[in-house]
Amino acid sequence: MIRVLLLPLLILPSTLSAPSPLFEKAKALVLISFDGFRFDTLNSTIAPNITSWAAEGVLFKNGVQPQASTVTAPNHYSIVTGLYEDAHGIVGNIFFDAERRKFYDIYNLSSIPGTIEESLNPYWYTSETIWQSNRKAGGHSAVVHWPIGDVASGNDNETSFHAWREHGNLSKWQDEVEVVIDSLLEGKNLVAWYISEPDHTLHTQGFYHDGHFRRVMADLDVTFGYFLNRLKTLELYNTTDIIFTADHGHAEIRSLDVVLCMDEYIKGQIGVDYQVSDYTVLAYTEQQAIEVFESLTKAVAEKQIPAKVMWTKDVPAEWHFSHPSRLGQVMVLPEIGTDARFKCPWKDPATFHSSTHGHAPEKKEMRAVLAMRGPSFAEKREIDSIPQNIDIFPLMGKILGVPIPANNGTLERVELALRSPPSTEDTVEDPQLMNSNIARIFNILLILMPIAVLSIILYYIIMRVRRGPNKQLAADLTNEATEPML
Ligand SMILES: *[C@@H]1O[C@H](CO)[C@@H](O)[C@H](O)[C@H]1NC(C)=O
Ligand SMILES: *[C@@H]1O[C@H](CO)[C@@H](O)[C@H](O)[C@H]1NC(C)=O
Ligand SMILES: *[C@@H]1O[C@H](CO)[C@@H](O)[C@H](O)[C@H]1NC(C)=O
Ligand SMILES: *[C@@H]1O[C@H](CO)[C@@H](O)[C@H](O)[C@H]1NC(C)=O
Ligand SMILES: *[C@@H]1O[C@H](CO)[C@@H](O)[C@H](O)[C@H]1NC(C)=O
Numbered sequence: 001m002i003r004v005l006l007l008p009l010l011i012l013p014s015t016l017s018a019p020s021p022l023f024e025k026a027k028a029l030v031l032i033s034f035d036g037f038r039f040d041t042l043n044s045t046i047a048p049n050i051t052s053w054a055a056e057g058v059l060f061k062n063g064v065q066p067q068a069s070t071v072t073a074p075n076h077y078s079i080v081t082g083l084y085e086d087a088h089g090i091v092g093n094i095f096f097d098a099e100r101r102k103f104y105d106i107y108n109l110s111s112i113p114g115t116i117e118e119s120l121n122p123y124w125y126t127s128e129t130i131w132q133s134n135r136k137a138g139g140h141s142a143v144v145h146w147p148i149g150d151v152a153s154g155n156d157n158e159t160s161f162h163a164w165r166e167h168g169n170l171s172k173w174q175d176e177v178e179v180v181i182d183s184l185l186e187g188k189n190l191v192a193w194y195i196s197e198p199d200h201t202l203h204t205q206g207f208y209h210d211g212h213f214r215r216v217m218a219d220l221d222v223t224f225g226y227f228l229n230r231l232k233t234l235e236l237y238n239t240t241d242i243i244f245t246a247d248h249g250h251a252e253i254r255s256l257d258v259v260l261c262m263d264e265y266i267k268g269q270i271g272v273d274y275q276v277s278d279y280t281v282l283a284y285t286e287q288q289a290i291e292v293f294e295s296l297t298k299a300v301a302e303k304q305i306p307a308k309v310m311w312t313k314d315v316p317a318e319w320h321f322s323h324p325s326r327l328g329q330v331m332v333l334p335e336i337g338t339d340a341r342f343k344c345p346w347k348d349p350a351t352f353h354s355s356t357h358g359h360a361p362e363k364k365e366m367r368a369v370l371a372m373r374g375p376s377f378a379e380k381r382e383i384d385s386i387p388q389n390i391d392i393f394p395l396m397g398k399i400l401g402v403p404i405p406a407n408n409g410t411l412e413r414v415e416l417a418l419r420s421p422p423s424t425e426d427t428v429e430d431p432q433l434m435n436s437n438i439a440r441i442f443n444i445l446l447i448l449m450p451i452a453v454l455s456i457i458l459y460y461i462i463m464r465v466r467r468g469p470n471k472q473l474a475a476d477l478t479n480e481a482t483e484p485m486l
């Protein structure tokens with residue numbers, strides 16, 4: 001009788017530490033970025049495979065906010081370091097470091113010979129990436145085309161790097177899926193995978209011209225579906241965490257009339273008389289800076305382009321975009337629907353179809369997609385709040401279980417995505433294995449119930465002893481209760 005009553009006590013320790021039978025612990029994390037994938041282009045018409053996958057897991061319905069400047073290389077570095085751009089120092093795809101008097105231009109936008117080579121110098125990359133943290137903790141990673149992922153990691157001989165070479169196409173991307181899959185089969189516990197679309201198509205065709213955007217999205221969707229099918233066939237689907245995101249969104253440029261071609265208004269030659277970053281002008285003297293500010297302000301007014309010409313020091317403090325030696329004094333901030341370029345490649349307004357990014361990070365159109373699924377994540381959960389892409393870094397550290405360096409991300413802004421949000425009283429060995437608050441309440445009941453039962457028994461015994469009819473029974477009961485519980 002008493003053994004039965006004590007049963008809850010016997011099962012208590014194992015209930016607390018055993019994994020829930022519904023899911024296993026994640027064996028690996030795959031971080032995916034499709035360049036320029038705006039949050040609201042994830043829908044069942046445009047990308048059915050990705051949309052139904054996202055519905056199984058966690059979807060940040062309103063997307064994720066990028067960092068200023070909202071361009072490719074800096075944001076990919078922010079995602080994997082958790083740092084603002086001015087903290088990791090890659091403040092643009094292109095910028096001049098006035099202190100070092102060197103030009104950074106990882107995509108050869110300036111066409112200056114030797115500039116890519118210079119941009120590969122380890123000097124530029126001083127921040128710890130998630131795969132470096134993973135390696136320090138004994139993990140193994142593969143980096144498949146992640147922008148600057150290969151160069152930003154020094155001479156890391158443990159991580160498999162696959163440098164980005166081309167925009168590719170469906171058959172090329174399916175080959176890349178096999179690289180990701182092979183990495184998982186080799187036992188990598190972290191894979192970062194990147195495709196440079198739909199960004200490339202959006203820049204060259206815009207959202208609406210001739211079905212180009214829809215076609216590239218369909219191909220990306222089939223690639224994603226193919227990846228999921230490979231995981232399922234190999235029985236990796238339920239043990240792999242996937243985070244799907246992008247570096248920034250995109251905004252269609254209304255017409256060529258609202259594009260400011262800055263070199264037409266600034267005296268002198270880029271790279272000789274003044275330097276540029278993506279949207280700032282670095283003048284060599286204060287007087288020259290004032291001239292640039294005035295001529296651009298005049299140009300914007302005359303051409304009636306909805307763009308703001310401002311001093312870089314006046315950007316909102318929450319942008320954390322204030323590098324002392326790498327940003328120019330004057331900044332042009334185009335409104336959504338417009339663009340500002342140092343050199344304009346377009347001539348004919350009739351054939352002009354283009355979308356762009358680089359606008360203010362808090363603009364809706366700049367937000368990227370963010371969805372996740374896997375054993376670490378909640379199921380069928382839609383989240384309204386808008387995290388920042390730097391928050392993905394502490395989230396990855398958490399689910400990989402590796403120590404990460406100090407960073408600018410905030411885990412609290414994304415932890416709703418976890419299957420069980422971290423609890424303050426960490427009495428449980430692995431909080432991820434406790435799947436919900438209901439489980440926690442149940443466990444508290446499991447502790448309280450035996451205590452209540454024991455109290456009743458003790459009360460019963462004491463009353464019996466006091467009444468004194470059967471002292472032997474009381475002794476037996478006490479002995480039985482102190483027997484080893486096996
Ligand atoms: C998906 O987005 C497209 C383009 O914005 C829109 O035309 C379509 O109605 C949307 N479909 C759904 C199911 O939301
Ligand atoms: C950069 O562009 C210039 C001009 O198009 C070209 O000559 C040079 O080879 C390019 N550099 C690299 C590394 O591709
Ligand atoms: C990587 O480099 C370290 C230190 O130089 C060395 O001990 C280790 O064996 C190397 N690992 C591989 C896989 O080459
Ligand atoms: C896809 O790209 C590869 C090169 O990466 C090329 O050989 C192949 O012909 C392309 N396929 C299509 C359908 O364009
Ligand atoms: C999803 O991806 C698969 C590739 O595995 C493709 O065959 C299928 O057509 C896609 N589904 C939809 C609805 O596009």
Ligand SMILES: *[C@@H]1O[C@H](CO)[C@@H](O)[C@H](O)[C@H]1NC(C)=O
Pocket residue numbers: 022023232235237238
């Ligand atoms: C994943 O787990 C779910 C629930 O346990 C199960 O229904 C499903 O068949 C599993 N899928 C695969 C591909 O193993």
Ligand SMILES: *[C@@H]1O[C@H](CO)[C@@H](O)[C@H](O)[C@H]1NC(C)=O
Pocket residue numbers: 083084087320406407408
């Ligand atoms: C961002 O993080 C870095 C590294 O921890 C820190 O030095 C810097 O002060 C942080 N920036 C802000 C604005 O908090």
